[in-house]
Amino acid sequence: MRIGAHVDSADPLAEAAARGADAVQFFLSDPQGWKAPTARADAAALTTSDVAIYIHAPYVLNVATTNNRIRIPSRKLMVSHARAAAAVGAAGLIVHGGHVNKGDDLAVGFDNWRKTFAYAADNGGLDTPILIENTAGGDNACARRLDALARLWDAIGDHEVGFCLDTCHAHAGGEELLGLVDRVKAITGRIDLVHANNSKDPFDSGRDRHDNLAAGVIDPEVLAAVIAAAGAPAIVETPGGVDGQATDIAYLRGKLGG
Numbered sequence: 001m002r003i004g005a006h007v008d009s010a011d012p013l014a015e016a017a018a019r020g021a022d023a024v025q026f027f028l029s030d031p032q033g034w035k036a037p038t039a040r041a042d043a044a045a046l047t048t049s050d051v052a053i054y055i056h057a058p059y060v061l062n063v064a065t066t067n068n069r070i071r072i073p074s075r076k077l078m079v080s081h082a083r084a085a086a087a088v089g090a091a092g093l094i095v096h097g098g099h100v101n102k103g104d105d106l107a108v109g110f111d112n113w114r115k116t117f118a119y120a121a122d123n124g125g126l127d128t129p130i131l132i133e134n135t136a137g138g139d140n141a142c143a144r145r146l147d148a149l150a151r152l153w154d155a156i157g158d159h160e161v162g163f164c165l166d167t168c169h170a171h172a173g174g175e176e177l178l179g180l181v182d183r184v185k186a187i188t189g190r191i192d193l194v195h196a197n198n199s200k201d202p203f204d205s206g207r208d209r210h211d212n213l214a215a216g217v218i219d220p221e222v223l224a225a226v227i228a229a230a231g232a233p234a235i236v237e238t239p240g241g242v243d244g245q246a247t248d249i250a251y252l253r254g255k256l257g258g
């Protein structure tokens, strides 16, 4: 079982080594910006490394939205990130499920996801597997609750799409962790990656504040059991820098082995 961390993008392999991680996730561009990623000087080192590489798409990306001034650049950004992620040997590009605006029909959001994959197929394809991540907040989200996730998968299931399960988002988003992996897999058929995070906020709070694994409001034993059941590589997106994340990785290795 590979276990790693979300790290600064300047030197991900050094960050992985500092944490004892054999997987690493980072951004290829400003997570709050719209710039297409540029080629990295360390692409060859990343591609040939023993460390598994995952790329997180910018937070601004929302392919589901009914606002075309965000939706159109979002799908372009997703395709360019998938290309750039392939250039560093990434195993997956993590993209948030996104949302529609208040008052909009969520069905349009699911259809916008379907259109995004059709657009990508018409524009050179997606060079890296897309892993759609569940999110914590909002009443109009495509992948906060599993009833929405099922409708999303109905819309895009014909395409090759992966899933990234964030344990903090599931808890804060209002999904019970007990039995969650089975409920998710009944919809998606797969979990490709786990974002292994505890939560600072209560169940169904809709808030997205990650905490270290043995801290936070989720029972660490329950958390570890969910992560183990997923049977996928785990990335901690937890606070505390090198020390905090190294402690979380060691904690998970102790629980999961490997």
Ligand SMILES: [Zn+2]
Pocket: 133, 166, 195, 237
């Ligand atoms: Zn996450």
